[in-house]
Amino acid sequence: DAGVIQSPRHEVTEMGQEVTLRCKPISGHDYLFWYRQTMMRGLELLIYFNNNVPIDDSGMPEDRFSAKMPNASFSTLKIQPSEPRDSAVYFCASSLGDRLFFGEGSRLTVL
């Protein structure tokens, strides 16, 4: 079975540009999470959805960040405009029970 699929794996962009990260959760999972990993803060929860509905977005750092889940098989995390401090690895995870299944991550570098 396919796991959580994220794209792109790597993204290098310039400050001010829009960045869109994509995630396809495991089929049948009803929770989807977006995390950001940095050296300073470790793994931070940004937002999570249940049955495509955002439940808690208190971890989203600023209005520049937005996330959507238009259907059960797709979610996006958008940063507009991007800044160098947004450079990190962004993970998507999905869950049916208490364990999260993570994608391989999207490494974002903002120059």
Next chain:
Amino acid sequence: DQQVKQNSPSLSVQEGRISILNCDYTNSMFDYFLWYKKYPAEGPTFLISISSIKDKNEDGRFTVFLNKSAKHLSLHIVPSQPGDSAVYFCAASPNSGYALNFGKGTSLLVTP
């Protein structure tokens, strides 16, 4: 602000010996705890969990101990193997729900 703390960024252990990774938490509402393992360029994968109604859970070479009064948990790996070299994240959630809070991770190196 960090509610789950892993105070040792790294640990080095010889193959065959015990690895002990520690984790502290501050939120008394946390009642479910998990450990995830992460290899480079991969996402974290679930390793072992424990509910607050228990103080120990064992799965093969991996054992997690929970001390609720001290708000402390630890992961023991016995015997340690080179393939265990990875970053280990401690995570906690309140009311057996979601919104998992992760620590910053401990990088374990098991040397032959």
